[in-house]
Amino acid sequence: xxxxxxxxxxxxLASIVLQGCNALDPFCGSARPAPVIASLSxxxxxxxxxxxxxxxxxxxxxxVASSVGVINGTTLSTVVTSSTTLQVTITNSLISAxxxxxxxxxxxxxxxxxxxxxSGGTSHALTLTIT
Numbered sequence: 264x265x266x267x268x269x270x271x272x273x274x275x276l277a278s279i280v281l282q283g284c285n286a287l288d289p290f291c292g293s294a295r296p297a298p299v300i301a302s303l304s305x306x307x308x309x310x311x312x313x314x315x316x317x318x319x320x321x322x323x324x325x326x327v328a329s330s331v332g333v334i335n336g337t338t339l340s341t342v343v344t345s346s347t348t349l350q351v352t353i354t355n356s357l358i359s360a361x362x363x364x365x366x367x368x369x370x371x372x373x374x375x376x377x378x379x380x381x382s383g384g385t386s387h388a389l390t391l392t393i394t
Contacts, residue, residue: 296325297384298368307392308353310361317353321368323386333367333385334358353391364391 304320321332324347331341332351339351349368358364365388372383 295327295329295370295372295383298325298327298330298370298386299323300366300368300386300389303366303389303391305391306389307394309394310355310358313353313358313393314355318350319353319366319391320348320350321366321389322348323368325370326368327370330368330370333369334391335364338369358393361393364393365389366391 300321300323302322304322305317308317308319319332326343326346326349328343330343330349332339332349334351334353334357337357339353339357341349341351343349353364367388368386370383370385
């Protein structure tokens with residue numbers, strides 16, 4: 264096969280494979296996108312719900328299997344159900360009194376391989392009120 268065609272075929276294959284892995288750019292190796300959060304399943308919950316273990320659903324985009332929910336700076340065990348939804352359980356070991364909590368999603372960096380490629384990051388924060 265012509266070396267130029269071989270290179271083009273390899274590039275096309277890499278592009279297809281990497282896009283399936285949520286890559287930012289086919290030239291960035293296995294870079295992971297920074298997560299974006301849009302909403303919470305509840306913006307206000309009660310201490311009684313916290314005492315029972317409230318399952319909070321975070322909706323957004325660019326979630327990957329390694330993304331985690333972060334509440335007030337504490338990383339929680341997280342179930343990523345899709346690239347747009349993840350869930351964390353809020354308990355009284357995390358929240359002990361009424362107030363507000365900062366909710367973020369963090370994705371650890373991956374192997375970017377090339378200069379100029381970013382990987383992973385932390386979303387902006389949304390506020391959860393506990394009454």
